[in-house]
Amino acid sequence: RYDAAGTSGIINIKTKKSKSMGLNGNLTAVTGYGQTSKYSGGGNVNFRKGKINAFGNYNYANNGRLNNLNLNREVTYQDTVTNFIQSNSWDNRRFNNSFKAGVDYFINKNNTIGLLSNGYFNSNDENSTSFTNRNNNFSQIEDIKIIGNNEEKYQNAAFNLNYKGVLDTTGKEISVDLDYSKYSSNHDELRDNAYTATNLQPRSRLLVKNFAPSKINVKSVKIDYAHPLNKTSKFEVGLKSSIVKTDNDLLLARLKENTWMPDAEYSNHFIYDENVYAAYANYSKEFKKFGIQMGIRAEQTSSKGNSITKNQIVDRNYLELFPSLSFSYTMNKDNQLGLSYSRRIDRPAYDDLNPFLSFLDEYTFEKGNPYLNPQFTSSFDLSHTYKGSITTTIGYSHTIDVMTTVTEQEDKTLKTFAIQRNLDEQNIYSMNVYAPVPVQKWWNINNNVQVFYMGFKSKSENGDLNSGQLALTYNMDHSITIDKTFTADMSAQYQSPLQYGIFKIGSQIVVNAGLKKTFLNSKLNIKLSMNDLFNSRRQRLSTTYQNMNLNFTQKAESQITSLTLSYRFGKNEVKAARRRSTGLEDETNRMKN
Template sequence: MKKSNLLIFLLLPLFCLAQSTMKLKGKVSNEVMPLEWADVSIFNSEGKIIDGTTTKPDGTFEMNLKKGTYKIGISLLGFSEFEKEIVIEKETDLGTIILKETTANLNEVVIKTKKNTVEQKIDRVVYNVENNISAASGDALTAINAAPGVVVQSSTINILGKGDSRVMIDGRMIELSGEELNNFLKSIAANDIKSVEVIANPPAKYEANGTGGIINIIMKKGMRDSWKNAITLSYDQNKYGIYTLRNSFFYNKNKFRFAFSGNGRIGNTNNTEDLDIYYPNGLWELRDVSKQKENSISGRFSLDYDVSERTTIGFQYLNESYNPDMNSNTVIRIFNNSNSVDSLLVNKGFNNKYSGSQTYNAHLISRLDSTGKKVSVDLDYFSYGSKFDKNFAAKSYLPDGTYQNTNQAARNNSNQDIDNFSLKTDFEFPMKAFDLSYGGKISFIKSNSNVFYYNTISGTPELDPNQSNVFEYQENNQALYIDGNKKWNDKFSVKLGLRLENTQTNGYSQTLHQEVKNDYLKLFPSVYLDYQFNDNHGLNFSYGKRINRPGFGMLNPFRTYINSNSYSEGNPFLKPSFSNNFDLTYSFKKNLSTSIYFNRTTNGYGVVFTSNPEINTQIVTRENYFDENSFGIGESYNAEVTSWFETQTSIYLLGAKTSFISGINAVPSNSEQVYFTTENTFSLSETTKLQLEYFYSSPFKKGLYEIGYMSGLNLAIRQNFLKNDLKLTFLINDIFNTSYLKGYKSIVNGVTQVYSQNESNRFLRLSAVYNFGNKKIKVQERDFGNKEEKKRTGK
């Protein structure tokens, strides 16, 4: 599809909206004076809000409506509500509408509301972060890990049973994955996050990439006509210490909204890795202890301005830099077949690492008419850069510690630069019969990476061209989508979507003079059915087709060394995998839910830990090597049991059936997995809360890997001071030090490998959050129960 045709398609509706509308106006007053900020809502014949506004300082209001019959509702705190049916056939003036007072006038009132921790919608689960004491004092990665059904493990973010998930911020995709994505999320304060949306089967509006669905982070916005500032200081103690300072400022006045946040972090963590490799001629027992820096700095800036009552323009900027420099000390004990130590191989090295990113967004949101039609345009630019420079030397010793020789000495460095430009347009067209939305997106991604290997065993660096490479990768994507949402009655809702994506990729290795191209056009349907039998019983079904494209680092064919006897290399011939995902959820009283899912993945790719027994070397590769059926059932209970006790508890039974589709020399193996998690909050007083969290994952087998058990117990207590403006939180994370990855086992080429990694999961945290500013809601500025519906008409 040509890009010119795509732009015509996106802009065509702007020329098709000339509709006849009539002006409706009036004035709201009490018996003495006009009333400002009275809420005026217009309902259609089905009782759905289709337009809304607030009265001006002189009590007047006006809006444009098409011909028809409506109901107008006017409300203001402290006054009786006004309702009336109106017929619009010409310009209509309702005159002065008198509201009667129900209570004495108040200068100001503070309204305290508490959202449910977990909210189920037709196409996603919404997790409100502020209700979690321990997560709210951490970062975005902590907040995601606390969301129901989400697990962060070994640099991957997974929705249980789905696979790797993509991450968005305010609906905008972050073009990172793995360790780079995790580092980026650590730069965002959880205190700046309003909620986390878990979208297992994303609608057609969102990109189809990611078999594990999408995690959408919704950032906080400032309250209307107010300003506030929040400052957070925290200290983490593992083996070492980490200091974090964060500050967030929000300003929202009249037509102008501004937000700024900064985040600085300094300190170290202690990381340990254990790897046992059972070669035919004897065991290699690897133990690595490293001290890693956790120094980072980041900032976020956003600005929005209401050009008119219907049009808003805005700009956002995010910046982060991270320096995880690391000293590593790896000791390999080499055993013979008699199980006696033959020799020791000691690898000592220093990893100089840096990563940084910048995100720019410009957007326009405009209401096209009074019926709720809306257009939004987003222009995004994302750049990411990383540097890796490792100097290491491997020395061989006898079992008694006598030095033998220097086995290897080298410098291995790599750089990667990613640039992503995208343009996205979305249209929303609520109609009498159903709600329609459609739009499109074009994106251009370019990634340049290089790897250089220098032999330093002679003391003078010598470039090895056979282990060095420059790799260039480009990916262009054009997409169109259409979504339809129909609420047949109070019980039954249907949402259907279809997304078309056209993708071109080109990977080129300068050293190998090798070019790999792909060009494919794919359709991605989505279906959502929701039926509420009554107030107590509901049923929800969803289906979606997804694609999983390989990350840029996976495609670079050259190697980077982990240590002298272990290296990682990419695969430029990796193809995307596809999945068909089915979910069925039954809910009882919106507190208890039972979910059943089935996913079919074809041409799946992943990391393969293999070995070369002839030279006793571990090789980490990437391959399209499996097809897989995943299935499971989950039970979740989320409720405020008493006024002082709230719980969020889930248990899942998961399983899979895997078949290998490549020439990999291994046998697939599968078993059931039990995953249990519970988060319990106790209100000890009006100002004191205690939170107890626990999770358990049973040992299980899936495809190529066997994974040992994991569990974690966290305890947090929060005390509020100064009318809740100051909050002190004390957290003990992973009390028994059992939440790390262990027993990660694979058997390839007849060689068994067993791996474990502990990244300072157990730590103590003391944090203080102080909020100040003009954050009280005046009478005329209060929120209503239909706030969310009104947002849909005002955007």
């Protein structure tokens, strides 16, 4: 029934119609500061009268963010060792506007028709500075300074028409969704490159402009049918069709003699078409102590990537099956067992398929990969739940064609490229324990510990990859009730060193805290939040894969204090709007916003 994309579990929440009429809603305002200011606010409203339920929300955010990246790499070519020491900083301000509006009309107690629209119009203004020192055996060759200005805009509007009908008193249901989404983005960038040479002929200043408009249109039709066979068993079938078309145009121009001249090496017009047709069938049965659910989903995918500028076409046509099987067994009132298997797919983001080539400087690039394949994951899980609270899960997952970022190096030109590639396989063996601990009536601790081994294998012309490491993550959440209207919380997350793809990732620990006070019979809430109390969140990566010798540290603004005010108004008894999915969730998640 659900898209085969992703590996997380599915929770199906069924809602009941309420005779309660009226209006309710919520207003929220947030202000925060770390190294830059942050503001956001929004509200939602829900109205029911007669056979009509209308609802909507709007949210706005104006958030600044600083980001720093230090990158060191070493290139060896013909017995000459060249070192690059790079320092990059970004001053970013992001503006987000998101909305959702809908109406449901209850034709009668068994038939409902609904209209839904949601979307966003976001923008991003970024100023950047990059310093690169190039040297041979630490004897300086040249310095490069780049000043950049980047403006990005993302807009998306999606529309859904839904019909849901209960066909008889046994609970037979049919649901139909028609969806359409129109997405567009613009990326305008100016980079000013200045060079200071020590042992080389000085180079002239270089000005570069980058224009990258993009459009994505998605159409989808989805039909679901549920047929209870009796009180303890159900059969479900469904169909889905989605049609995607993306149009990306990248133009890079260099300023020569006061004239902007297009650079054919970096410019590209790329069109991508993708059609996915899916059908599924599920069967579930509940016994006294035992439950079973089994399903199969078939997806036929046809796609074509066409680089018009480079006269390069990539065609794909494949049929894949995605079975799923799960068992549950209640041993006694305190112990439950679960066993599950599923096969799923993750498709590349649309931007990752676009064979663009953009650069941080003339030695450091990022590029897309039209040959990137989807990844397929088979997962097995065995779980035990004790007294409905302590859960232990042992799992294994095997992924082929793993999509991950790799860095590739051209020794002769000294250039490094970051690109999405498919590695042959990934294997994860894991054990997860979730254990809530009620220390006192007023103090609860939730603990989540995961121990896992993550390994990667891949073959290539330049050398094979066989990497892996045992790792640990631990999340701890404290919830403290000071009185009926005053609570405190604190959380800590620890991640040990781990290996992911070609990169070794350093450990980190992050601590957050908050205080919350309620007023006016809990209608008004005020919360003070402090994120990353010790300013310890940072990303540290290194690799020596193939001919690479690279390490970098990235520190984004993370130590932030914020104040949130929320006010709930209207009748509490008014039933919330229908919770339902559309046919575009998987496709929307592949768009950059």
